[in-house]
Amino acid sequence: MKYIPKKIPEGINVTSRHPLLNFAYLLGTVVAVSIFIFVVLGFVAEWLVIRVSPETETQIGDMLVQPALDKEITDDKRIQYIEELLNSLLIPGETTRLPLQVHLINNDVINAAITVGGHVLVHTALLETVKSENELALVLGHELGHFQAHDPLKSLGRSLVFLTVSSILGVGMSQSGGLPKIIPLTSELTNLNYSRIQERAADIYGFNRVVKHYGHGGHSLDFFERLAKGESKLQKVSQYFLTHPLSQDRINDLNAEAAKQGWKMEEEVTPLPQWLHCSNMKPCEQAE
Numbered sequence: 001m002k003y004i005p006k007k008i009p010e011g012i013n014v015t016s017r018h019p020l021l022n023f024a025y026l027l028g029t030v031v032a033v034s035i036f037i038f039v040v041l042g043f044v045a046e047w048l049v050i051r052v053s054p055e056t057e058t059q060i061g062d063m064l065v066q067p068a069l070d071k072e073i074t075d076d077k078r079i080q081y082i083e084e085l086l087n088s089l090l091i092p093g094e095t096t097r098l099p100l101q102v103h104l105i106n107n108d109v110i111n112a113a114i115t116v117g118g119h120v121l122v123h124t125a126l127l128e129t130v131k132s133e134n135e136l137a138l139v140l141g142h143e144l145g146h147f148q149a150h151d152p153l154k155s156l157g158r159s160l161v162f163l164t165v166s167s168i169l170g171v172g173m174s175q176s177g178g179l180p181k182i183i184p185l186t187s188e189l190t191n192l193n194y195s196r197i198q199e200r201a202a203d204i205y206g207f208n209r210v211v212k213h214y215g216h217g218g219h220s221l222d223f224f225e226r227l228a229k230g231e232s233k234l235q236k237v238s239q240y241f242l243t244h245p246l247s248q249d250r251i252n253d254l255n256a257e258a259a260k261q262g263w264k265m266e267e268e269v270t271p272l273p274q275w276l277h278c279s280n281m282k283p284c285e286q287a288e
């Protein structure tokens, strides 16, 4: 019998979709899967990193904080004052997993941050700008909130995922082919990227501790209010503060929280030590 091949119908292996559309579909799937893996890895990294022992966190923190300590001021009474104020914000029974170590940095950019290992970095410009202890306490309380929530560690974990993924993809590497440029950046204050949820939680934590400490929240929002008004004295405020929730938004949020909790907002102001803006708190000219 003679074999007569059947005629293959036209377009049997051709999809009805346009090839470009197919390509877009494929690309979209790859991107979506990559983002999904990236997000999952981020969560896994966060989960792992907050489980490191305090000893390991200390070692990592000591290493990462070094570049920020270039202009550290030591032997200055202001350090002790900030340390005491910071610790006084902890409620009875509350502890930090590591002792907090305040570093005073000679820098005219208004800034404060807490990093892995409990290193608290306070720029001299912040001390020259705050007008009451209440507002300084809120800034410090906010940073303490980040530490208690393991935010610096989580940020580091995410940076490491980003680093790993980007090195696999070959982006962000240094020209010499050595370590990616991103590594030293992880310790920079400006690179502590927190989500809005983390920022809000740190705000609420700090505000709560300030209210518990002073018995009211009055005057603690003054710094952010001046920031929101764009006062000239606050021109040199760091990107870090600027990338925090917009000042007016956070003021509204915190006022709403005070109303919800029934916290008093109009009470006496607690003054700062008179010479907080001066080296070693020795009388000096008023900073501009």
Ligand SMILES: [Zn+2]
Residues within 6 Å of the ligand: 142, 146, 194, 199, 202, 244
């Ligand atoms: Zn923050």
